Amino acid sequence: MNYTYDSLENMTSRNGDHIVYNELGKIASIDTENGDRFEYDYEYSGNRIKKSLKNSGIIT
Incomplete structure (x- = not known):
């Protein structure tokens, strides 16, 4: 497994x-x-309200 983080300790790659x-x-x-x-x-207020998947030009 390979993970990298930015200076704010956010994971930037996984x-x-x-x-x-x-x-x-x-x-x-x-x-x-x-x-x-x-x-x-x-x-x-920061609550997630939508998650979209976009692949091959298809939006769900």
Whole structure:
């Protein structure tokens, strides 16, 4: 297993997956080594309200 972290101790990669954080330190997106992209949306107080999977041009 291979993990890397940024200076704020957020995990930025995990076994080939790339993780991006928003300004609140919440996960904004994950790009997998298989080509899938997960995107996350949050409400004003920081609770996650939506998770989207985008792969091969298909949005779910």
